[in-house]
Amino acid sequence: MVSVLIGIARLASEGQLLEAKRAVEYRTLPSRGILNRCTSGKVPFSWTINPYRGCEFACKYCYARYTHEFMELRAPEDFETQIFAKQFTLDGFRRDLARVKRGEGIGIGTATDPYQPAERRYGLTRRILRALADTSGHRIFLTTKSDLVARDVELLQEVHTRHWLHIGLTITTLDDGLARALEPRAPRPELRLEAVRTLARAGLRVGVQSSPVLPLITDGEVEALARAAAEAGASSYIAYGVFLMPSALRVFLPFLEERYPRLVRKYEQRFAREAFLPEEYAARLAERVRVARVKAGLPERHNLEESYPEAAQMALPF
Numbered sequence: 001m002v003s004v005l006i007g008i009a010r011l012a013s014e015g016q017l018l019e020a021k022r023a024v025e026y027r028t029l030p031s032r033g034i035l036n037r038c039t040s041g042k043v044p045f046s047w048t049i050n051p052y053r054g055c056e057f058a059c060k061y062c063y064a065r066y067t068h069e070f071m072e073l074r075a076p077e078d079f080e081t082q083i084f085a086k087q088f089t090l091d092g093f094r095r096d097l098a099r100v101k102r103g104e105g106i107g108i109g110t111a112t113d114p115y116q117p118a119e120r121r122y123g124l125t126r127r128i129l130r131a132l133a134d135t136s137g138h139r140i141f142l143t144t145k146s147d148l149v150a151r152d153v154e155l156l157q158e159v160h161t162r163h164w165l166h167i168g169l170t171i172t173t174l175d176d177g178l179a180r181a182l183e184p185r186a187p188r189p190e191l192r193l194e195a196v197r198t199l200a201r202a203g204l205r206v207g208v209q210s211s212p213v214l215p216l217i218t219d220g221e222v223e224a225l226a227r228a229a230a231e232a233g234a235s236s237y238i239a240y241g242v243f244l245m246p247s248a249l250r251v252f253l254p255f256l257e258e259r260y261p262r263l264v265r266k267y268e269q270r271f272a273r274e275a276f277l278p279e280e281y282a283a284r285l286a287e288r289v290r291v292a293r294v295k296a297g298l299p300e301r302h303n304l305e306e307s308y309p310e311a312a313q314m315a316l317p318f
């Protein structure tokens with residue numbers, strides 16, 4: 001049977017193969033635009049920017065894996081090894097940006113990491129920030145797990161002076177071994193904290209988020225993470241529970257079998273029926289996080305909290 005690829009799958013298949021090195025392939029992805037409308041209503045922004053599709057950091061709990069299925073890339077490892085850099089032109093981006101009203105929020109890195117290794121070669125995130133620095137009046141939320149964000153500290157300062165900018169560093173555990181197993185190719189926790197220090201010292205608004213929290217695995221670290229965030233100069237700390245859709249479970253359960261076999265059945269039972277944790281767990285976690293913030297000397301309420309989603313590992317359209 002001959003299958004006909006349509007839409008994003010056809011664009012992905014036509015993308016020019018730029019480099020096939022080790023197990024990772026990088027391609028360009030023809031794209032109608034890098035700025036996308038977000039109609040979620042649960043997040044503090046109405047536009048999203050994700051310069052890359054796929055993410056080399058390969059987190060075991062990553063919800064965004066399903067996005068590769070639209071491109072007929074269904075093997076779990078495709079998401080980590082087939083990385084697409086979206087086509088970017090400065091003129092096109094500026095035209096798109098003109099549609100964003102003053103005061104509207106833009107989320108950068110809502111689906112995949114904008115500072116993953118591909119950024120070192122393509123520099124898309126940097127080019128986007130450069131263009132943003134030439135405009136003003138928006139609320140910009142940038143999320144990453146990478147210390148590479150500190151490379152752009154001066155550019156981020158420019159963006160900060162012209163917009164309201166919040167940078168969120170995701171740190172889910174302080175345990176190097178666990179981080180290596182859980183987020184195999186993301187920078188280790190201490191490097192992320194060092195990036196927080198650099199950004200905070202530069203006068204930038206930077207927060208730490210420990211989402212997703214994994215019950216019975218990382219939920220005992222909330223207090224230590226809040227303390228580490230405060231010591232590094234973060235101005236805020238948040239943490240939300242994990243959600244696991246079927247595409248994420250396919251990768252997460254083998255991880256559990258290897259490292260936490262006694263938890264496999266519990267997670268299977270919990271997430272077979274629905275992707276989210278029960279409300280009761282979310283409420284208890286929220287209270288624990290609130291207390292941890294107070295003990296760490298951080299503001300009791302997270303300044304973005306009212307408009308943040310239930311889970312900060314956000315399921316948003318590209």
Ligand code: SF4
Binds near residue numbers: 057061145
């Ligand atoms: S950094 Fe984010 S997008 Fe990348 S693999 Fe991890 S959870 Fe997924």
